[in-house]
Amino acid sequence: MPKKTEEITDEQIEEFDIILKKNKLEEFLRGKGLPYKEVETNGEYSVVVPCEIADKVFKIILQFDENWLMLTAKIIDPVEFADKAEELQFYRRLLREIHDLPEINYSISEDGAVYSSADMDFEITDYSVFYSEFFGIEYAINNFVERIAPDFNLTVEGFAEDPDVKDLAQESE
Numbered sequence: 001m002p003k004k005t006e007e008i009t010d011e012q013i014e015e016f017d018i019i020l021k022k023n024k025l026e027e028f029l030r031g032k033g034l035p036y037k038e039v040e041t042n043g044e045y046s047v048v049v050p051c052e053i054a055d056k057v058f059k060i061i062l063q064f065d066e067n068w069l070m071l072t073a074k075i076i077d078p079v080e081f082a083d084k085a086e087e088l089q090f091y092r093r094l095l096r097e098i099h100d101l102p103e104i105n106y107s108i109s110e111d112g113a114v115y116s117s118a119d120m121d122f123e124i125t126d127y128s129v130f131y132s133e134f135f136g137i138e139y140a141i142n143n144f145v146e147r148i149a150p151d152f153n154l155t156v157e158g159f160a161e162d163p164d165v166k167d168l169a170q171e172s173e
Contacts, residue, residue, distance in 0.1 A: 058158055071118045071134060118133040144156065
């Protein structure tokens with residue numbers, strides 16, 4: 001008489017799904033030789049990838065949920081402007097860049113920090129889609145550092161001292 005098999009629980013299916021997504025993400029990163037670090041904060045899994053632009057190091061954070069892979073990178077801490085007109089011009093410029101340049105997305109946090117971000121459906125993401133979105137983040141950072149910041153006399157420092165990227169950036173040299 002055959003043995004009765006145990007039912008697989010929803011929790012087990014979810015754990016297996018997470019493992020598959022982690023493996024897929026790591027495969028994408030290893031495919032381009034990108035250094036990365038797995039980080040868990042408050043039970044949330046993410047991957048940190050350092051990105052060096054104009055001798056500055058930035059931190060691209062990759063996270064996923066049930067369906068989406070999200071990429072985010074802080075470009076600059078909150079900016080103070082001399083007057084509202086200059087601030088308005090800055091935000092208008094960011095919106096124009098989003099409109100004019102493919103794969104570029106800028107966002108502003110509640111406190112005024114500037115980010116670049118992208119998201120994609122994890123199930124249909126392949127190498128081509130992943131790299132297009134990932135390198136779109138790098139392009140957005142470079143565009144901000146090289147073109148936008150100088151026009152507004154902003155100093156972009158990067159985040160080389162961030163413990164999540166400091167060691168990785170040194171390893172990749």
